[in-house]
Amino acid sequence: MSQPTSTRIDGLVEVTLTEESLPQILALDTWAFPSPVPASDQLAWPWPLDPQRSRALAEPGSDTLAAMHGSYAYSTFPVPGATTAVAGLTAVGVHPQYRGRGLLRSMITTHFADCRARGEVASVLFASQPAIYGRFGYGLASRTAAVTIKHHAALRPVAGSDAITVTFEEFDFDAHAAIVAGLHARAAGRNINTPGWATRETPRLRAHFHADPAELREGFEKWRIMVAFREDDPVGYALFRRKFRWAEAGPEGPVELQEYAATDPAVVHALWTRLLDLELTSTVQAHWIGLDDPLLTLLVDPRAATPRIIDNLWLRLIDAPEALRRRRYAAAVDLTIELTDDMLTSNAGRWRLRADPFSANVEVTVSDTAEVSMDVRTLGSLYLGGFSASALASAGLIEGAAESVAALSSAFGWPRLPVCSWVF
Numbered sequence: 001m002s003q004p005t006s007t008r009i010d011g012l013v014e015v016t017l018t019e020e021s022l023p024q025i026l027a028l029d030t031w032a033f034p035s036p037v038p039a040s041d042q043l044a045w046p047w048p049l050d051p052q053r054s055r056a057l058a059e060p061g062s063d064t065l066a067a068m069h070g071s072y073a074y075s076t077f078p079v080p081g082a083t084t085a086v087a088g089l090t091a092v093g094v095h096p097q098y099r100g101r102g103l104l105r106s107m108i109t110t111h112f113a114d115c116r117a118r119g120e121v122a123s124v125l126f127a128s129q130p131a132i133y134g135r136f137g138y139g140l141a142s143r144t145a146a147v148t149i150k151h152h153a154a155l156r157p158v159a160g161s162d163a164i165t166v167t168f169e170e171f172d173f174d175a176h177a178a179i180v181a182g183l184h185a186r187a188a189g190r191n192i193n194t195p196g197w198a199t200r201e202t203p204r205l206r207a208h209f210h211a212d213p214a215e216l217r218e219g220f221e222k223w224r225i226m227v228a229f230r231e232d233d234p235v236g237y238a239l240f241r242r243k244f245r246w247a248e249a250g251p252e253g254p255v256e257l258q259e260y261a262a263t264d265p266a267v268v269h270a271l272w273t274r275l276l277d278l279e280l281t282s283t284v285q286a287h288w289i290g291l292d293d294p295l296l297t298l299l300v301d302p303r304a305a306t307p308r309i310i311d312n313l314w315l316r317l318i319d320a321p322e323a324l325r326r327r328r329y330a331a332a333v334d335l336t337i338e339l340t341d342d343m344l345t346s347n348a349g350r351w352r353l354r355a356d357p358f359s360a361n362v363e364v365t366v367s368d369t370a371e372v373s374m375d376v377r378t379l380g381s382l383y384l385g386g387f388s389a390s391a392l393a394s395a396g397l398i399e400g401a402a403e404s405v406a407a408l409s410s411a412f413g414w415p416r417l418p419v420c421s422w423v424f
């Protein structure tokens with residue numbers, strides 16, 4: 001670690017992290033997030049964060065970090081109909097000895113200022129503890145279904161599935177990482193895109209995502225990959241692994257799906273048919289299935305998925321008017337919105353939003369009046385199209401005449417529900 005800078009927070013100083021800081025970072029990380037693998041044994045694992053986007057606090061002169069956070073630069077994060085720069089907040093941790101002294105609050109304040117300086121209009125995260133982030137203006141922006149599907153669950157037929165060929169291989173970074181990255185980006189779509197579908201933009205992040213430390217396998221085999229081809233073109237993949245378990249009545253082991261991506265319905269069908277047909281397994285488990293994922297429509301018996309709805313991305317608007325300009329709207333809209341924001345007061349005020357449907361013709365201007373009102377946290381839930389304004393209004397989170405709320409619902413909705421396919 002380099003010399004402390006002068007910023008003082010509760011007797012702590014900010015330290016500059018470098019590539020050499022990994023032992024200290026991992027020491028704190030394993031205090032914040034208990035791990036069966038000691039920090040010293042994790043040094044060889046790929047660390048995903050850029051030190052320049054990581055910040056830490058420590059006692060003056062101490063090598064022990066008291067708190068840290070970092071973020072990913074998502075320069076092309078999908079928002080409805082477009083992409084924009086956002087930050088992916090991660091590795092937020094406070095050493096147990098320093099908890100309850102406001103360090104998280106101070107780090108969040110710093111993070112917002114950093115986002116603002118970098119021109120990132122929003123911050124997104126996965127929450128280890130969902131109750132934490134609402135107070136900082138993060139709204140739940142997307143949800144997923146965690147599914148456990150029985151072996152051989154039937155799927156409705158899809159034309160063209162038979163023409164897809166699928167290879168089965170052990171995952172090999174050099175052979176497969178580029179195929180995965182390319183297909184994952186394609187699966188986001190272009191104009192009618194999937195909001196929230198963050199891509200792993202840096203080599204560090206791709207190395208981290210594909211790392212497969214033996215210590216974390218918990219009886220599973222190494223990651224394997226199915227790659228789907230139409231003629232010679234790769235059109236989809238499924239990253240999966242199996243655990244072998246034998247019960248009295250036969251095999252009971254699960255298949256765990258890390259991620260799948262498919263460029264069209266026939267590919268979805270071809271991949272899932274094979275996942276559900278792996279010999280000597282009893283279920284397929286997947287955590288991050290979007291609520292409108294075609295799999296849930298293709299299952300003949302939807303209950304076969306035993307879905308459990310879980311929170312996916314949380315989103316905090318850093319520059320609300322600019323963020324509103326960056327997305328597209330599914331219906332024509334001309335509405336005035338009163339926004340409250342205790343932490344970032346430049347967001348607070350009355351804004352007039354005018355937009356043509358599915359168009360870059362979007363205007364956000366200051367207004368004197370307001371037809372609907374909400375807090376920035378609620379706008380974070382609306383922003384990617386994962387919650388309807390009517391649903392939020394019926395929970396008391398948006399106020400306004402029913403017609404205005406209905407207009408807001410139509411405009412902020414999106415043909416594809418938001419989802420991020422992997423945890424960062």
Ligand SMILES: CC(C)(COP(=O)(O)OP(=O)(O)OC[C@H]1O[C@@H](n2cnc3c(N)ncnc32)[C@H](O)[C@@H]1OP(=O)(O)O)[C@@H](O)C(=O)NCCC(=O)NCCS
Nearest residue numbers: 032092093094099100101102103104105127128129131132
């Ligand atoms: C969660 C954690 C970062 C909190 O750090 P901290 O410095 O103790 O938090 P602060 O003292 O700044 O508290 C800030 C606010 O968050 C609240 N808070 C803190 N921990 C919380 C928790 N686990 N659940 C809900 N609220 C929590 C505090 O009550 C406080 O609320 P207030 O400002 O409205 O009074 C820390 O306990 C930690 O590292 N936990 C383990 C790792 C983790 O879960 N990290 C989050 C990753 S997404």
